Amino acid sequence: MREAYTFTKNSQINVVFSQKKDKQEDMPFSLDERVTHEPLEKLEAQLGRLVGMDQVKHMVRELYAWLYIYRKREEAQLKVKRQSFHMLFKGNPGTGKTTVARLLSDLFRDMEILPKGHLVEAERADLVGEYIGQTAQKTRDLVKRSLGGVLFIDEAYSLSRGGEKDFGKEAIDTLVKQMEDHKDDFILILAGYSEEMDEFLRMNPGLPSRFPMIFSFPDYTGVELLDIAKQMINEREYRMTAEAQKKLFRHLKLKSEKCESHFSNGRYVRNVIERMIRQQAVRLVRENSFDRDALMTLRACDLVLDEHFLMEQENEA
Template identity: 80%
Template sequence: MMREAYTFTKKSQINVVFNQKPQKTPPVHFPIEERLAHEPLEKLEHKLDRLVGMDQVKLMVRELYAWLYVYRKRQEVQLKVKKQSFHMLFKGNPGTGKTTVARLLSDLFHEMEILPKGQLIEAERADLVGEYIGQTAQKTRDLVKRALGGVLFIDEAYSLSRGGEKDFGKEAIDTLVKQMEDHKDEFVLILAGYSDEMDEFLGMNPGLPSRFPIIMSFPDYSGVELLDIAKQMLDDREYTMTVEAQKKFLRLLQRKVQAQEPHFSNGRFVRNAVEKMIRQQAVRLVRENSFDRDALMTIRVCDLMVDDSDHPIISQMGEGE
């Protein structure tokens, strides 16, 4: 039996290949109406290209687009279509792109006319759990009401299951489950958190696991990927790192990754590091009274004050520049 393999090109094509690796093909020129039909994929590809790593997540997002597109085509020719739940679980450490992907998906669902508004409502435990009896259920219902027509993203959702017997977190979970049933197809709920903790969380309510058909795992970034994220952040701010600074920053990042610290903050660590670099560079420029365009843009080794002890990396590695 022949197996079909689907690959997506950056020009919104879907290649179907039988029992072999996808081959390069000449560009296909879609008619105008077909190009317009795939405009959501063009936008999606542009956003995915900006994301570093996350290959499996990107693949799943592309598969989701293809399913939504075919679903709509089946509706157009009056074929049977089964209503699909799009509630999701995101598992991974902080700073691995979960919120970014949630925002991307809310835009995609809006573009594909699955959600009429497409807004992303971000929430955490304090937005759902009240201090008094009866307050939690009302807060949770109000939050869902704000999210109708869009996506409700609850980070660190496992925190709802912690607090003991007298805690109102379980009431919030039970209310969420009921709201998912009462407002089926009216919003998408995405729960996010650490992998192990999210597995424990699912055991809090017997109705939870079956309500999340889509589970995405967000692995930690490698040292090279973290460096790429840093370079992207700096480029967005019109800064650039010298080659020597990149090498030494990469060495720090690789040490952090190899240390396998529990709940390492990944992209958040890099963002904080980049902000420190920029502040340290500003101090150096004022001291040197050097403000030409090249100096204002360049991050040097001596600007890498980003290690845990808040001392310059060069104190440990040697400046070398």
């Protein structure tokens, strides 16, 4: 008997069986057994709302399939090797790293890999203390809060900076020990710029082998940045005129093509949209125009990109 598995659009697996009756004749009989996948349906709905990120989406779906088969092998009493799920997220700000971390924490809970699946977000200040002995304790306390869930440390490379007298290295060493002591009790995700994260991994020889999964988050294209802008505008119950949309696209396309090393992507778009909304408010007060259509419409004149604003965004990134 053969089994063929195919993913369908409604996130189910079709299991179709065929059986040989004798040597001369194939007698297929249709047993269309549908296995529902609620975690996958939830996952697909969340992934569908994310702009771009095709490679990341593929890896997340691949992870789901692996977790599902992992459980099936356990149920069949087959050998299953304990897998480390610690991860590295490499990419510029505003490329969706925190969003995907939240999505994965929910997936690990739904798949019963983690009992709680909560996400604890942290940065350097949450781990590094000001005097000897404080850093190790702060790091252990942070891991303790994360047990049963995911610990997400953004800009993790900052732990490797500061020189010989800095306590960042102590935080790294403590994290490595906690990963060993609680290897099945929490998942650690370290995030940051690609080049800086590569340097960070060289700080401790025990780090690279502890992160079997690496997710790369590329910068968005101009079209993708415009799609993000449209999402933000719709969520705020605004709309753009065709002229405003063209002007915004031209600007975002130029920004994306400049390939700035630390371009803030979605964060930059959010700042541009919020600036447009403030400029629209000034214009409406000046025009004394407050009908529903006027309150919702963003015009090309509301997209003001002066040098002072652009410098502010570059400094924020």
